[in-house]
Amino acid sequence: MASVLWLQGGACSGNTMSFLNAEEPNVVDLITDFGLDLLWHPSLGMELGKQAQKIFWDCAQGKRPLDIFVFEGTVMMGPDGTGRYDMFADRPMKDWVTDLANAAQIVVAIGDCACWGGIPATEPNPTDSTGLQFHKRERGGFLGPDFRSKMGLPVINIPGCPAHPDWITQIIVALATGRAGDIALDELHRPQTFFKTFTQTGCTRVQFFEYKQPTTSFGEGTRTGCLFYEFGCRGPMTHSPCNRILWNRQSSKTRAGMPCTGCTEPEFPFFDLAPGTVFKTQKVSGMIPKEIPEGSDHLTYMAHAAAARIAAPQWSKEDMFVV
Ligand code: SF4
Numbered sequence: 339m340a341s342v343l344w345l346q347g348g349a350c351s352g353n354t355m356s357f358l359n360a361e362e363p364n365v366v367d368l369i370t371d372f373g374l375d376l377l378w379h380p381s382l383g384m385e386l387g388k389q390a391q392k393i394f395w396d397c398a399q400g401k402r403p404l405d406i407f408v409f410e411g412t413v414m415m416g417p418d419g420t421g422r423y424d425m426f427a428d429r430p431m432k433d434w435v436t437d438l439a440n441a442a443q444i445v446v447a448i449g450d451c452a453c454w455g456g457i458p459a460t461e462p463n464p465t466d467s468t469g470l471q472f473h474k475r476e477r478g479g480f481l482g483p484d485f486r487s488k489m490g491l492p493v494i495n496i497p498g499c500p501a502h503p504d505w506i507t508q509i510i511v512a513l514a515t516g517r518a519g520d521i522a523l524d525e526l527h528r529p530q531t532f533f534k535t536f537t538q539t540g541c542t543r544v545q546f547f548e549y550k551q552p553t554t555s556f557g558e559g560t561r562t563g564c565l566f567y568e569f570g571c572r573g574p575m576t577h578s579p580c581n582r583i584l585w586n587r588q589s590s591k592t593r594a595g596m597p598c599t600g601c602t603e604p605e606f607p608f609f610d611l612a613p614g615t616v617f618k619t620q621k622v623s624g625m626i627p628k629e630i631p632e633g634s635d636h637l638t639y640m641a642h643a644a645a646a647r648i649a650a651p652q653w654s655k656e657d658m659f660v661v
């Protein structure tokens with residue numbers, strides 16, 4: 339039976355909500371079928387006050403074995419490095435994080451905030467927030483670049499704003515059943531099984547992307563065209579399985595006519611949320627996308643785009659989905 343302790347730092351609880359929405363397995367299945375010993379969780383823990391504090395201290399002091407320490411939200415360092423912006427169980431949360439990360443066999447960061455700081459760490463970052471082992475794309479974060487858990491692993495990052503329920507539960511199940519060694523991580527410590535492909539992989543608009551056919555409006559009911567050219571879709575440069583492992587088992591942002599905003603990448607939210615940068619493709623010379631699909635360069639992209647537009651068949655300019 340693997341013991342799991344889940345704490346929240348600077349967070350909106352979005353990843354907890356996502357976790358509670360898990361279906362295959364759901365949270366009860368995790369406990370009954372996969373033998374998860376959920377020591378405490380902010381929304382599920384039964385203990386309060388001193389009783390809860392005893393669990394944390396017992397884990398921190400090694401009196402109670404802690405297999406998996408899950409952290410959601412940022413580590414708040416402010417003000418002035420005291421961590422007192424986020425007090426929890428009579429201590430700055432950052433002190434709990436230090437003790438519990440060092441006591442755990444495995445440490446898992448759930449969601450952008452815990453992975454790399456997310457929205458709270460966006461400049462001017464008033465709470466001096468950071469991620470567990472990254473600050474945006476820079477290695478380090480709160481625990482430092484060389485941190486390794488007792489099992490010798492770096493922090494396992496499951497990003498997203500929020501992370502999909504399946505990304506969370508499948509990794510927790512793998513860890514709880516002793517398969518940590520099977521989880522290949524990328525250079526940002528993300529499990530490759532989820533984060534090697536792009537949001538674009540499996541997108542129903544990819545044929546419009548291939549023929550460089552834009553959509554002119556977004557939202558519900560928009561079925562034709564690709565959101566890359568006008569609406570800032572980051573699908574070709576965002577590593578996520580959102581069109582392979584669908585949300586609510588039935589859809590994704592791009593399928594619903596909304597651009598991918600790149601929430602699994604450390605730079606999210608891009609452009610510091612400046613007016614006119616969200617849902618809008620940033621362009622050079624008014625027409626060339628400033629950011630192009632990963633692995634391409636501007637010259638090659640432009641040549642390919644010009645040829646694709648010339649070759650575009652009529653169907654790629656029409657609604658091909660018939661209901
Ligand atoms: S750019 Fe976005 S909308 Fe277009 S095909 Fe890629 S993921 Fe789909």
Ligand code: SF4
Pocket residue numbers: 498499537576577578580590591592597598599600601602
């Ligand atoms: S489609 Fe993009 S923004 Fe939406 S959840 Fe997936 S990676 Fe995040």
